[in-house]
Amino acid sequence: MPRHQLLSPQTRAALFDPPSEPTAITRLYTLSPDDLAHVRRRRRPWNRLGFAMQLAYLRHPGRALGIGEEPPTAMLAHIAGQVGADPALFVDYARREEARREHLAELQAAFGLSPFGLADYRAMWRVASEVARGTDRGDAIALAVVEELRARRVLLPVATVVERLGLAVRARARATAYASLIRGLEDRQTERLLALLKVTEPEGRTGLTQLREWSEVPSAANLVRLAERLATVRAIGIEADRARRIHQVRYAIIAGEAGIMDAQHLSRLGPERRLAVLTAFVIEQEARLSDAAVEMFDRLMGALFRRAERKRTERLTDRAKEQESLVWMHAVSGRALVAARRNGTDPFAAIEAAVGWEAYEKSVDHAVGVAETADEGNSLPEVVERHASARRFAPTFLQTFAFSSYRKSDPLLKAVDAIKALYASEGRPTLAKDAPVSFLQRRWRPLVLPQGKNLDRRAYEMAVFAHLRERLRAGDVWIEGARAYRRFTDFLLPRPTFEDLRSTGSLDLPIPVSWPDYATERTKLLDDRLREVAALAEVNRLPGVTLEDGRLTISPLSRAVPEAAGALAKRLSALLPRIRITEILAEVDRWTGFASSFTHVRTGEPAFDRAAVLGTVLADGTNLGLSRMAEASRGLNHARLIWTAEWHVRDETYAAALATVVNAHHAHPMAHHWGPGDTSSSDGQFFRAGGRGEARSDVNGRYGDDPGALFYTHVSDRFSPFHTKVISATAGEAAHVLDGLLMHGSALSIREHYTDTAGATDHVSGLCHLLGFRFAPRVRDLKERRLYVIDRTADYGLLTPLIGGPVRLHFVEESWDDLLYLATSVRTGTAAPSALLRRLAAYPRQNQLAKALREIGRIKRTLATLDWLKDPDLRRRSHAGLNKGEAEHSLKRAVFFHRLGELRDRTFENQSHRASGLNLVVAAIVLWNTVYLGRAVDALRAAGEDIPADLLAHVAPLGWEHIALTGDYVWADDDVDSSVAFRPLRRIPASFQRVAA
Template sequence: MTKPAALLNGLGPEQVGMLDSLLSVDPAIGMTRFAWLRTLPEAPSEKSLMALIERLRFVRDLSFDPRSRDRIHPDRWMQLVREGNVTPSWLAGDFNEGRRRTTIAAQLIELTGRLTDAAITMFCRLIARLFMRSRARRDRRHLDARADTARLMGLFRDTLRAPAEASETGEDTFDVLDRRIGWHHLMRARAEVEAIAGSTDPDPLLGAAERSDGVRRSAHALLEAFVFRSARRHDPLLTALCLLREFVQNGRRSLPDKVPVGHLKDKVRKVVLAGGGADRRLYEVATFAVLRDRLRSGDVWVEGGRSYRPLDAHLMPSPAFRARKAADDLDLGIPRDVDAWLAEKQRELDFKLKQLAYRARVGKLPRVRLVDGVLIVSPPRAIVPKAAEAVKWLCLDRMPLIEITDLIADVDAWTGFAGCFSHLRTGEPVRSLPALYAGILADATNLGPKRMAEASEGVSARQIAWARLFHLRHETFKAGVARVIDAQLAHPYARIWGAGTTSSSDGQFFRAAGRGARRADINAHYGGDPGSKFYTWISDQHGHFYILPMGATESEAAYVLDGLYGHESRLEIEEHYVDTGGANDHVFGSFAVLGKRFAPRLRDLKDWRLHAFEDVGAYPLLKRHIGDRVDAAAIREAWDEILRIGVSIETRAVAPSTVLKKLAALPRTNVLSRALREIGRIERTLFIYVTWNQSSSGVTRPGREHGRSRCRAGLNKGEAGNKLTRAVFFHERGEIRDGSFESQAYRASALNLVVSAIILWNTVYLSRVVDHLRADGHDLPEELLRHVSPQIWEHINLIGTYDWSGKSKLPTGTFRSLRVPRPAFLAA
């Protein structure tokens, strides 16, 4: 491996001149080409996709060989890329000649992958939005037709009454019908009935194709910009794409009589060929929809991308996996021997399902009744001791009042988290701690750096900008949060809430506005406004140890495992809780493979099917609840690949969400996807058995509660965390206004760090308050104290002028004085 300057080896004078010209302002676009290339449009639109393709073509025309990165050590390469990512054009222009050209060259090579991924992502979002809007228009038509439907149903009701009346009176049916309704009135309604009946459930493809002109034009540009590869030999989808590419290049308008349709499902094929031949508009939209699904699954990919690669490319290389397997060094929750695992699970499932049926029949299931062959589950009761509320306010009234600026400084003095925010290039600590604190709080409160500088004392806008530019990065935020979480884990008082071995995760929706609204999605579950979600992981000690920004319409289930493997703290999570939205069979299966317990709160538990190796006849009392038989053959066939996925996640070779999203996008007939789903069905059935057999009455010591109680307590901590997060992220009405995903990620990371700091500070002072109260003779049992959450902020001033001068800094080893509550007659 050689020095970074090796990137420039072999470049001719013309290419070197192109590098230098990228830092000159281009009058045609009003900025430097270097800045233009790195400003990626994210709002889903045909214009954005064309802009991404234009940038990609510009980079390709510069003819830099991406293999030149192999001349540099991978760590030095990543350092070079990270430096370039945060270096604005004006600063790059101040670099010496060698450093400037090397930085730009590295950015150009890296941009090829970024632009490729961004273009494919944009295409996928446009196709998804096309079908989503088609379904929305169909639903609106149904809603608009409700009044007419109700009126016609009333007419139908009266029509049915006529034969009944004629039968009773002996009259002619048509005479009764004519007298009660009127024959001509009935005939006039015929056209309305036929219109409503014909529009009951049109295929979304028809509506998508109606308004697809812009999307199809940009998709044509995508076909010309990329060469698609497939994992299948003689793939009809690739044949169809080549046909469409040739049609665009030749300017032809109509399709030939015969076109490849093997990539289309039978139902879609009938719609496309309904007129006898293939309708071009329908054929193109249907083909692009298949392309989107295949790209998301990794079954089809393009050269040069990073995210849209085959699943195999993301996993641990097969030779390395086989070596670990041979050495029995997998460290997973399942054994190497598939037959032994299947035999054990078959025995366990059979025994527990029969026991479940017996206990249901004799009425021994707590809060579960068997009624007409259906198990009716009573919801668990939340039990919080009445005295807990009084203890809570007894403690909170004595918590010191504090400014958020002083709180951040206190936590840094205890943990040294600021030391994690090293300079990107030199590795040195930040020169101005107030500037670092202000930069973090600016994002955490949604105030922004410019207005933070205006609202601050003791720090300048230039200092904040410099700290944010060179010290605030994803890896430094992760390290800083880990430092705070580890301090929380080590504090003796935190053991009241848990041992740091369980956690929960949940998504919190934030409305978007301004530029943020243009790239955001609308999720009807949260109303009609666009927005995004921050998905947060919280330990049983209330620590917010990981956060991810995600789209409002994205499935939370795919990301559940990311936080458990993405954090850098000393937490060792063994059991995890989510709400129904975070659960599916792939997630159940993944947790089992990785040796962790998954305990979701499933809504409508009785409607979830149970699965067994035997036929439903083996469990007659449960036949209304038994679903498909477990497909042991699929599990056996894909076992080695399941193990490989597990090891890849366990060794952090791949993010769990990357695997789960690709498996979810694969067709249900795919063996690997089906095998993990079958493992999940087994684990879900065992989980439901355990849930139905557990009592939900009463709570005991931490770690000794029943499963449903632990799950409820974990999710309640998440809900309390959402309230604290909302209180901190209050500027701009708590709306996300960032135009890029990257900016949202920084804002989420800063928010997570500040919230974690508040929780640690509260933990320390709650401990001191409890010691003080006990010394005064108050009886404060842990059973009550565990209901006093550290996710509180009533005593913290989050608004006003932010004073970073350090006037209130405490001497090392000292603490702030506790408050003395005002007597009741004075408080009144």
């Protein structure tokens, strides 16, 4: 789009031209009896037709019919049919300028419309200015102006007037934002900001580049480098509060530019804009560096604990071998002693003869040592032994940040200060005698406070590091300036906003907001359901479930897929056209326009280089990377891909593109065979890391000894992968369940959700309930799960052995307001649910809110378990939903094949783009397969075959045998023939027999 043009041709047409779609024409241009009465006052048929067309234009889009303008053919025919005129007569009307002016004046007077004038221009300037404060998107500014003019019953001016107005307002809004952001900067601050654009020696790079680049590999040296960069950023002296001076969306635009522009680009900007972008860069960089440093400290401590656990395991293995020989020696000596007592001989001589006295003394000493160092089930002694490793990074970390807590005189923070003082002291450091210890967990106390000895300094330091890590994770200790580790309440709605919503009854939660009402409803529901299932168990009427002597047994589900479905799937797959992956992306974009979702970071306009967008997506989706994609592509080069990736490819644009494809897929008739569209499942897929990506990834023994990461994906019952994100291989999956259900951006409205065991926790169950989702996890160890009751004195028959305890409702009552506050904050999108759940679950001694949510989760989990026992259809739906997600993993493996399918990215951002690109490519394949499977079904039915709908429910759109995923990638602008709606199907192979009716 030209630089000084506010609207794209498509947007301009949508705002200022009548529609051409039949449904829109019928809806907008069906004349009422009063309209027809006005029209019939014209005597000549061409005047009636012209008058009606003028009336239609004034109704929508709200402007006068232009001189010489030709209306859309379908619109003209629709209106001509209503007034009884030949559409060809409009040509005669268009030549009569005087009649056109008279009719326009009459219509304006009749319907209270006024022409656009100077006063309207000034009023629209104010409207556009308000919108432009928070966006650079020309379509949003123009739409606000057009809607306001329509509301005022003012005729729209020509599009160029609105565009000139919007351009001027947008330029003024940008200049005002830049000036506000840098207002009050001191000369020294300005000098330091501009110094970031200069090349420094001996690095040979600008300060801007140096601050942007750091390694995410967890090591003491890298943490020190992060601290150095953070010190450089802080020395510039830019206050984070400056970001609040302007609209937050406007600030996000400037910050987005700051994350992309290099020194050369910035040097070409005007002075105010250059300083504003650098100011935003410094503010954002302090937050990024702070988060990165805390994350690295967390991972370093985690690695230290893992190494200690491995050392403990090795020690226990070695000790077991020693203890085996020790046991045999004492068994031999014990037999000798028993025999000596029985025979009345000298016991000492018996031991000497059996094992030798010297060997016996050594074995006793060895046994005493083993007893004194008996393992108590933790690896903390090994952790303390790694004190020297922690001292390489912990002092830097502690000195870099100021920690805050909700607790007054928090003993942990006092302990941190004591250790800081210890590190800062000269000579041989000694720990203060009054160093606080009340924060210590029970398992740490024997190590830190050995009996009869002074406080152990090394154990004390390691305990402080470990407790600080846990408290940062939990959020009750935070760091000012960080973003991911800020105070817990900063993730929530402002409290006054929540109170306003509550007072007006606008919390939008599917539960009673009154505690007495909620408690009564939950108590009755849980009691009724327990008695219902207990009664069914008494008469052995729980389908597939037996309860005997307190033991629960659930029979495996019978096979629900007919054999004929497999044969049908093969026949349909054989009909699908052979196609290249590039052609699939191009066709799906032609159907849906998903490439337009990749908007420019500043202007919000769609990317003009469609081929570069699709190439960038495929480079992420296949794990090929931009450099190799440029080498393997015809029609693309590296510069085009890099520019597109930097300015148009972001997490939010990926999400918007995915939502477009998912919406199109769910609307297709063929997809309706696979489910109602309101259930989903989620699961993590492990991708191994290789090369430079190994150091960025984590090892989880569940997936072997290789490092890697999880792509956690939500899949609908219609096979649409509607959300994905990257999580650590060692992170719990449960915290991320609600992210996909609430933050997917598509038109899906999920009612019921399934996960495997890894996705089921009481906190997730509780929050799902508060937000109105039916959470039905497939729990493999169901017979080990306990039920919870509210009335502990009630008799629930055969279920009694399964009851694990009472629900402590007093926890819920005490925190009821905070629970509503939490749920409302999540519902309104103030914070990602995973960020809140991780903090609630992180700290071992959970706070009151975490305990209350757990109790709600126990009620919900008990109800879900009871539903699972009595409802085989629920069990079958859950299994089927999870199987769909697992089947999609195979397709993802096939697509993500370059670089051996290994993650080789050093940063989380690049890994996230890989996951998003893969999900979007797979969603496009699923949509393309769905469309052509539907065409294949139509072809077979047209040939006289009966294709039962119940068989189609088992035909998955996940095949890729007909897709060329490798080879040269062709990105020609004419790679899709727009004159041909669909590709021809392949011929039906003779080897496939007809499907029985």
